[in-house]
Amino acid sequence: METLGFLMDGFGVALQPHNLMFALIGAFLGTLIGALPGLGPANGVAILIPLAFTLGLAPETAMIMLTSVYAGAMYGGRISSILLNIPGDEPAMMTCLDGYPMAQQGKASEALAISAVASFIGSLIATIGLILLAPLLADFALTFGPAEYFALFLLAFATLGGITGKNPMKTVVAAAIGLMIATVGIDNTGVQRYTFGVLELYEGVDFIIAIVGLFAISELLFFIEEKAGGGKEKMAVNKLTLKWKDIRNILPSSIRGGVLGFIAGVLPGAGASLGSFIGYTLEKKVIGKKGFFGQGDPRGVAGPEAGNNGASSGALVPMLTLGVPGSGTTAVLLALLISLNITPGPLMFTQNADIVWGVIAALLIGNFLLLILNIPLVGIFVKLLSVPPMYLLPVVTMIAFVGIYSISNTTFDLYFMVAFGVGGYVLRKLEIPLVPVILGLLLGPEMEKNLRHAMDIADGDWTILWDSGLAIGLWVFAGLGLILPYIVGPLLRRRMKVTTGTGGPEGD
């Protein structure tokens, strides 16, 4: 078992005291970020990236910390779903359905504990899946040529909206905008493109500035518009009386949810929200009349929660093996990898084996840390929930400013960030998704490089782009990714709407 050896090396990396400490800090901060209203996981990870830089962390430490933040944010999201009936992000929507009724019946702490256990099981299953699947996929990806990569990037954009996405054309617009921003600067033949003689633009637009601006600043503007500064009333949390029997009751639901979630996370275009949705509907089907779903059935909390966490670990598979993220938060993690000068993709598994396996081992360890953190410390997180956004968001904005400023010590970057924030606000108003913009920024240079390679090999013959069976397959899936939302999308969306009774916020 080669994999096992690598995993042991990974544990060697992840268990070093300072890495373990940063994993713990990350897990704590992540839960906090997930729990706080107005700070989605992608947003939170984005704000922390500049800090990871300025701390001068080693690549594996930075990656371990932010992966823990990612995992923690998925845990934290459930706290506001259960206590306030506000999902932190779209995948958490399903947890509201039975979690909030449980809290209303005075079983808030049971709901929180059950969801923590379910999250743990879901992530554990998905992490094991990741360990088994990732090396296989990485080996397979080694057979990809530049033409296949080009098609793969297209596939990533096409499926980013997910089959439940509203308007795939807007995803295309967003992706084009992102890719255009990525072409600014000196290209790899030394030609200046769209720099307008501005010195700061020669190196291109730093995507970290763009990400922080698009997420953090636009979020602040949205809160101001909705006048949501006051925050919501706090739900009282009772004393925990969880018996072993209760945990045993939810085990099957959690395992089913975790497996389903993992599959949904790995597949392009499905994503965590579909994972938790399927997790919930499956539970309803399997348990049938014996359950009391929608009125506080613990299994209705466990299923989607395991699904959602499974999907978020599953989403790491395409990100690590192919360098193609499937969600906003994994895109932000990809940004970190690129800025650490690590090229994600199959080669990473051989060239940076210590980082990859360190991160995977850290995910496993992080899960245990999170479970331990979450059950006794839930009271602290609940208290923090009552911090009103009118104090929270300005302070978060300030941290974003400090982070960006400390990268380069110039005010130019800060203006740029504010400009991206205003742009992000306008795009969100028009319901143009931001994640494709960011993915375009990240993948633009790689995409162009692969196009050039492919064309150079074929001596300018465009047909090379769909010359192999694999490439054709990728093109077909990319096409389906754009067409299916028109056919299946309305149906699925209506079903999700019927189940939840709400439209829900924008995705992760």
Added chain:
Amino acid sequence: MTFNDRIFGILMIVLAVAYGWGTTQFNEPFGGTEAVGPETFPRLLAAVLALSSLYMIVRPDPDNAWPWSRTGIELIVAVVVLIFYAALLQPLGFIISTTLAVGTLCWRMGSRPVKAYVTGAVSGVVVYLLFNFALDLALPLGLLSFLEVS
């Protein structure tokens, strides 16, 4: 009402055309042209953006309301505060500019002025101390530089 998507679509087509035209202005790369020059990929993008924007004009989604009147002004105030924050960070120093910026934002979001500026000041001082002493990163002191301990 379906103005938003149409107007945005038109703006994006203008951008696509300008961006596409920009490709004709590139210098010849050193060593002559290849199969794919610096202009090929941008031209593809311009075409994609133009086509997808055209779709937005032809089949627009219903509008989200824009916040005119008071809320709109609040938004502009917030953006102006952020721009001033960026501009004043170095001259005034981190602590003072943070107090002003975070304080104003908290106040405009509905907190009482005194509480708002106290939040700003406390967060500014805490982050300053954290960065300067725990993380060893110098943030500008600006007007408060007389406090500097050498």
